[in-house]
Amino acid sequence: MILPGEVEHKIRGLCAIARGRETGGILVGKYTPNRATAILTAATPPPRDSKAGRTWFHRGVAGLQRFLAKLWSKPSREYYIGEWHHHPADIVAPSTDDVRQMKRISEDENYHCPEPVLIIVGDGRDERWNARVFIFPFAGQPVELQECSM
Numbered sequence: 001m002i003l004p005g006e007v008e009h010k011i012r013g014l015c016a017i018a019r020g021r022e023t024g025g026i027l028v029g030k031y032t033p034n035r036a037t038a039i040l041t042a043a044t045p046p047p048r049d050s051k052a053g054r055t056w057f058h059r060g061v062a063g064l065q066r067f068l069a070k071l072w073s074k075p076s077r078e079y080y081i082g083e084w085h086h087h088p089a090d091i092v093a094p095s096t097d098d099v100r101q102m103k104r105i106s107e108d109e110n111y112h113c114p115e116p117v118l119i120i121v122g123d124g125r126d127e128r129w130n131a132r133v134f135i136f137p138f139a140g141q142p143v144e145l146q147e148c149s150m
C-alpha cells in the first residue's frame with residue numbers, strides 16, 4: 001500500500017481537530033494494474049452521524065451509500081480501501097471493536113472490499129508520524145504492514 005504525503009497530511013489535520021477524542025473516516029484509493037498494491041488517493045472526515053469519545057469511535061454511515069456509488073462510477077476507478085482511526089495515545093493497536101468492525105466490512109458486499117485496510121494514528125511526537133497499518137483478510141487474522149519508503 002502506498003500512502004502519499006498529501007493523504008497523510010489530511011489525516012494528521014483531522015486528528016489535530018479531534019482534540020483528544022478518537023476520530024476516523026474512510027480511505028479511498030486505486031490499484032496498480034496487477035492489483036498487488038493499493039495507492040491511497042483520499043481520506044474522508046468522519047461522516048456526520050459518527051460518535052466518539054476518548055477511547056471509542058463509531059464511524060457513521062450518513063451519505064455512505066451515495067459516496068461509494070459515486071466512487072465506483074468515476075472514470076478513474078477509485079475504490080473503498082478501508083478505514084483510518086485516530087487513537088489519542090502513544091502506543092496504538094486495533095481495539096476489539098475495531099477488529100469486529102473491519103471483519104464486518106470485509107464480509108459486507110456493499111463495500112466490495114474483502115481485504116480492508118485499517119490505519120491507526122496515535123499521538124505524534126514532534127513531526128513523527130505515529131501510525132500502524134493493518135490488513136483484515138476475509139476470514140483470516142489481521143496482518144500488520146511494515147513501513148518502507150521507496
Ligand SMILES: [Zn+2]
Nearest residue numbers: 057085095098
Ligand atoms: Zn479504533
